[in-house]
Amino acid sequence: MALITMDSIDQHWVTLNEGAQKEAEALGVSVTFMSPNTKDDAQQIECVNNAVAGGYEAIMVAANGPDAISSALKEAQSSGVKIVYVDSPANVDAEATFSTDNKAAGRTAGEEMLKALEAAGVTSGSIGIINVNAATDSCVMREEGFRSAFEGKGFTLLETQYGEGDAAKSQSIAENYITQGVVGIFGCNEGSTTGAGNAIKASGKDGIIGVGFDKSDAILGLIDDGYLLCTMAQNPDVMGSKGVEACVKALEGDSLGGVVSDTGVSVLKK
Template sequence: MKLKKIVTLVSSAILAFSLVGCSIEGEESSAGSDGAVVGNGSIGFSVSTLNNPFFVTLSQGAKDKAKEEGRDLIVVDAGDDAAKQTSDIEDLISKNISILIVNPVDSDAVAPAVKDAIAKGIKVISLDRAVNGVDVDCSIASDNVEGAKMATEYLVSLVGKDAKVVELEGTSGSSATIDRGTGFHKVADEKLNVVSSQTANFNRSEGMTVMENMLQSNSDIKGVFAHNDEMALGAVEAIGNKDIVVVGFDSTDDALAAIKKGKMVATVAQKPDLMGATAVETAIKIINGEAVEKSIPVEVELVTK
């Protein structure tokens, strides 16, 4: 009887352990696997930097929309630091968010953290810049290639074919840098003489320093294409009264003022406030179980005096 009782107890223990194991395995594999939204309904927004007027407006558009809809939005500033952005996203994951909106510092470097979010069942929206190698739920961005092409065509019309020009590039690895560079070179490599292309990390002071160095090497530069307005404005400071035309990208208030004064000739207009609002609106749709487009393009246009 004792032996029979021991066998019965062991069998029961094995059965109980098996059931617990199945339960745990089911919980791990079911997180978001059926398309349902996990988390507490909040939205996390990792923005590349708030030390740039464009992204301040982008963030404010998101905040305003979240407030209007009565939604909890947590905004974290990566400060243009890819490592900090990874840490920020891991922190947002720990807060049990349902949706991650990410505006990458570096489109490659951010990928592992985004994959971690997806593995937890969190839905992901990329904003303004792509997340390379990751299938996110929705991408919202301006047509950076087309915008850069328009800007470069306008530059050609002002400086003439084969004129010497330079390119101020954005942060290396950023999809905006890649796309704007692609659009620029599609036109410039055939119609202009690009004597230098250097990064200034989307930063005004770096734009000024890089432009100063370019002018020392090439005193007969006729035009500048900058991947954003901050770098373009930095170039304007370095150029001073020299007869060099500058084209930027983003249509910030400072750039528009510079165009009115004749210090810049053009910029490419995006709508960062609308982009931020659209991201939150899309996040809410996903939380509500509504279908959304995989890609939502935002039109751009050339702004001149």
């Protein structure tokens, strides 16, 4: 089996791979982690094509976007390769999907920020959102959920800015938001959240509520130091292990019916 995630650097994907490798060892199968170095559609398509050319029987994929990779996945399926989604699906039917209910988790993130703002006596103001891009399904759903928590609440949610999941780019975006006087910043993934926390830290300003997504050492450090309120921690190891299990069942001839399973989320605070 091949495991193709959006990149090979974020701790989220490293942990997902660890979960997959552990399950693969238990089931006596082999998983190759063959992800691009950076979030790039062309590189991800190349990984899919390489897996097909290399004779892999199943591909677990976290799609960078819902459409760009679709034709490559359809070609893989026509070659008899089984497709299972982990974290983020594309617009192609697959055996199964294991991901966070991102819209619900995004709403939870919004509710946590709202509670903190209200507890501080802040009932209005602008809020910045840093997302990866406008295409990645998981992150788009998180933003939708987050925005829904603020409907009718008296806050202004600014136009989303995109940092491509890069912590340095995201920090620059957050710094720009801070100069606009925002009361809160939401990061939609690991790099976005790290950038937001670093910008709040660098600003030296109190009272900006930072909320984000994913769990990394950098993010946990920013929460401990008080620069981020909380993060929505997914369970990428569960996505990886369940993905391998589903691939094995599909290869053994079981019909999984395209089932979508929520792998859960936890709110991590100081």
